[in-house]
Amino acid sequence: MNEALRNIKTRRVVREMSDQAVEREQIEAILEAARWAPSGGNLRPNRYVVIEDAETRRLLRLVAPGMFQRAPVLILICTNWQVVAQHHLPAHDRALLIDIGTAAQTMLLAAHALGLASGPVTSYSKEAVRIILNLPAHYSPEMFICIGHKAETARPGMRAWQPITWRDLTHWERFPERE
Amino acid sequence: MQSNWVLKEDEAIELLALLITSARIQMDEPAHYGPLRLLTAAERLSSLIEARSSQKAREFLEGNIERIPAMHMRMSDVDAYTEGLDALCRAVAACLLRHSSLEGEA
Ligand SMILES: Cc1cc2nc3c(=O)[nH]c(=O)nc-3n(C[C@H](O)[C@H](O)[C@H](O)COP(=O)(O)O)c2cc1C
Numbered sequence A: 001m002n003e004a005l006r007n008i009k010t011r012r013v014v015r016e017m018s019d020q021a022v023e024r025e026q027i028e029a030i031l032e033a034a035r036w037a038p039s040g041g042n043l044r045p046n047r048y049v050v051i052e053d054a055e056t057r058r059l060l061r062l063v064a065p066g067m068f069q070r071a072p073v074l075i076l077i078c079t080n081w082q083v084v085a086q087h088h089l090p091a092h093d094r095a096l097l098i099d100i101g102t103a104a105q106t107m108l109l110a111a112h113a114l115g116l117a118s119g120p121v122t123s124y125s126k127e128a129v130r131i132i133l134n135l136p137a138h139y140s141p142e143m144f145i146c147i148g149h150k151a152e153t154a155r156p157g158m159r160a161w162q163p164i165t166w167r168d169l170t171h172w173e174r175f176p177e178r179e
Numbered sequence B: 001m002q003s004n005w006v007l008k009e010d011e012a013i014e015l016l017a018l019l020i021t022s023a024r025i026q027m028d029e030p031a032h033y034g035p036l037r038l039l040t041a042a043e044r045l046s047s048l049i050e051a052r053s054s055q056k057a058r059e060f061l062e063g064n065i066e067r068i069p070a071m072h073m074r075m076s077d078v079d080a081y082t083e084g085l086d087a088l089c090r091a092v093a094a095c096l097l098r099h100s101s102l103e104g105e106a
Helices: A003-010 A024-035 A054-062 A081-086 A094-113 A126-133 B009-026 B033-052 B055-072 B078-098
Strands: A046-051 A073-080 A117-121 A139-148
Touching (some): A003 A094, A024 A046, A024 A073, A024 A139, A126 A139, B055 B078
Antiparallel strands (some): A073 A139, A117 A139
16 A cells, blocks of 8 residues: 555554653654645644643643643644734634644654654643643644654554444535435 | 541642543533543542552452543443443442441441
8 A cells, every 4th residue: 555545544543652752853853744734825823832841741731631641742733823813814714723633634644654653632721721831822722742652551542433434424426406 | 447548739739630621621522521531530530549548449449440441442332331330330339338337347
């Protein structure tokens, strides 16, 4: 199978990570990959905050009930609302959310391609994260990407609600007329 | 029954943080995430008290709380998840009895 497609198919969220550190070049490679993710209007409203400090990571995990992993590196995807305002984008423009998604998936795949484990986390208190990281007012914390190495003891991820193939998700061509 | 030990203050605050932030995120998340958050707090509490707990309590913690992470991963099977929760409730009730004057110390 094509290498890129294999990478896409074999990536799984990892919720148990070892203490093994992630190299600086690997983190930078993941951030560079995110720079090449598609962005609505090429506006690039995302900003990335990298957290390696152990105590900061510990505190963040305490306000993030959805963060099961103890990851050696956290990358927080933020929306920079100054960029949004500069381009007169309405705050509810869905492109902002889609940009977070394209960056997130690009980073997860980049991490996997580098042999690293990763997982996205959105279940946390934004206000608490804002305080712990002393985020500038015009940054909103949108999603953490946890990066590390899979623990040897790691269990398989969450089961699907039902078995699903791409065919279940796809409709070809025009829908038939309704009676 | 030993009743004179408490969590260290830092540990209790960690648990408070988890409970309070869980309450907030539950406003935005599907209702079925509620049990997940409560069980995550139960797991966290269990790991904080395990080292200092009595043999009786440790038997409960080791036998039951340990199963929680595997349960989460099968949340999509609602019947199995509910049964898993019922089994935990039965185990915790039995543990309460063992700690009470009905069966335990009396
Ligand atoms: C928008 C979004 C938010 C997510 N938030 C969390 C989270 O807070 N905690 C977590 O453990 N996983 C989170 N996930 C990961 C999903 O649970 C995971 O992608 C899904 O179960 C499928 O597993 P797979 O990616 O390994 O195929 C999130 C995924 C997305 C796309």
